[in-house]
Amino acid sequence: MTKQILEHAAANGLLNRRHLLKLGVASIGTAVSASALGAESSLNFSLPSWSRQPGANASGYGERSPHTDFMQRMAGTPNPTYPGGGASRTPLQHLQGTITPNSLHFERHHAGVPAIDPAGHTLVINGLVRQPLAFRYEDLLKYPMISRIHFLECSGNSGALIRGTNGGTAQSLHGLVSCAEWTGIALSTLLDEAGVAPQAQWLAAVGADAASMGRSVPINKAMDDVMVALYQNGEPLRPEQGYPMRLFVPGWEGNISVKWLTQLKLTREAGQFRDETSKYTDTQADRSSLQFTFPMGVKSLITSPSGEMSLAQQGLYQVTGIAWSGNGTIRRVEVSADGGNTWADALIESQVHDRALTRFRIPWQWQGGTAVLMSRATDSAGNVQPTLQSLMARQGSINTYHNNAMQRWAVSQAGEISNDYA
Ligand SMILES: Nc1nc2c(c(=O)[nH]1)N[C@H]1C(S)=C(S)[C@@H](COP(=O)(O)O)O[C@H]1N2
Ligand SMILES: [Mo]
Numbered sequence: 001m002t003k004q005i006l007e008h009a010a011a012n013g014l015l016n017r018r019h020l021l022k023l024g025v026a027s028i029g030t031a032v033s034a035s036a037l038g039a040e041s042s043l044n045f046s047l048p049s050w051s052r053q054p055g056a057n058a059s060g061y062g063e064r065s066p067h068t069d070f071m072q073r074m075a076g077t078p079n080p081t082y083p084g085g086g087a088s089r090t091p092l093q094h095l096q097g098t099i100t101p102n103s104l105h106f107e108r109h110h111a112g113v114p115a116i117d118p119a120g121h122t123l124v125i126n127g128l129v130r131q132p133l134a135f136r137y138e139d140l141l142k143y144p145m146i147s148r149i150h151f152l153e154c155s156g157n158s159g160a161l162i163r164g165t166n167g168g169t170a171q172s173l174h175g176l177v178s179c180a181e182w183t184g185i186a187l188s189t190l191l192d193e194a195g196v197a198p199q200a201q202w203l204a205a206v207g208a209d210a211a212s213m214g215r216s217v218p219i220n221k222a223m224d225d226v227m228v229a230l231y232q233n234g235e236p237l238r239p240e241q242g243y244p245m246r247l248f249v250p251g252w253e254g255n256i257s258v259k260w261l262t263q264l265k266l267t268r269e270a271g272q273f274r275d276e277t278s279k280y281t282d283t284q285a286d287r288s289s290l291q292f293t294f295p296m297g298v299k300s301l302i303t304s305p306s307g308e309m310s311l312a313q314q315g316l317y318q319v320t321g322i323a324w325s326g327n328g329t330i331r332r333v334e335v336s337a338d339g340g341n342t343w344a345d346a347l348i349e350s351q352v353h354d355r356a357l358t359r360f361r362i363p364w365q366w367q368g369g370t371a372v373l374m375s376r377a378t379d380s381a382g383n384v385q386p387t388l389q390s391l392m393a394r395q396g397s398i399n400t401y402h403n404n405a406m407q408r409w410a411v412s413q414a415g416e417i418s419n420d421y422a
Helices: 002-006 017-023 039-044 170-174 187-194 219-224 388-395
Strands: 086-089 107-109 122-127 133-136 146-153 177-186 202-207 214-218 227-232 246-248 261-267 299-304 315-324 330-336 358-366 371-379 409-411 417-419
Touching: 122 187, 133 187, 146 227, 170 299, 177 187, 177 315, 187 219, 187 227, 187 261, 202 219, 214 219, 246 261, 299 330, 299 371, 315 330, 315 371, 330 358, 358 371
Parallel strands: 122 261
Antiparallel strands: 086 107, 122 133, 146 177, 177 227, 202 214, 202 261, 227 246, 299 315, 315 358, 330 371, 371 409, 409 417
């Protein structure tokens, strides 16, 4: 056994599938031997309290176990000069799989969450169309719907790394990404009904929140795979995610998926909204700005072990994380435990969906020394996740949007894990 453990797939303890199978789960579980369950101790075996009486009754709407209440979104402190403005972040380090529970989906609001009564909400399609249309929520429910599993990521996610932040967790540094099954109406269905005029090149999407947040979507994308989403993981959208309806623009920066959607206006030119001029533009080192950087780059992140966790003892750990790309599926994730000197292929352990979170895992034998854990994803278009240095060499340090660089997690001699800003 020891011999196999030491035959590493890469330097510093990463193990491949063969080693994993040989190690088995016996090395983690508490061994239960015949002697431990001898005649006397089995007589003393007592039922836990929850097994001795009936539990709670069935309920109308489920609650999680109180033992998991520590899994919370991390919301910033409210700012009186920016009422309702802010974000909350998904606790990536506590989650497994690829779907974010609705209650833990990240939030980004520019003027808080409007309390919309669907009976009083309207979606209007106007501008360069043959026939302007207005839909009530009830009308939209009658259309055929599609369901797609996609990530949503704010382009400001991970921006702290470019600002040179020390410390932090997977959640505080990278928690502005989540993934859900979105169900709604293909936007092309509604646009075809309105009849898009040939001159229409853009679609201005506006929300019903007090920010009247608007974004411009190129008509080709709008007709391709954009949807008016009504459901999130099978239930109506949460108010935080845009109830009763939002635009959902697969693979593109989160800001363009306009929540509380109330207007779609077809136009010749882009609307030049605040959030595509003064915000969400990528200012380069020479102070020129790139406008409309839409797809989110290929990215991955080790979620466990990760920042501010500690390794209690030497031995086997499951290094696990998420990978995603706005340009297709995840083809490969490599993991390094020595800061990028050597790499081993991680196992892809979830279904691989287009522009969705994908779960990777690789066993790692920590032998007590210092280590730097990092992951590197490659997508189906052949894009490879960059290092932070190469990303900053390319885009400078003024722009903190669209950071898809690799995260380095340093492991100290004592097993403490921290954000290694290097
Ligand atoms: N109407 C409206 N739409 C909006 C926003 C907003 O504040 N108002 N925030 C945007 C931003 S910046 C992001 S990243 C996503 C976040 O979606 P979520 O809160 O469902 O995670 O919604 C976008 N759509
Ligand atoms: Mo965002």
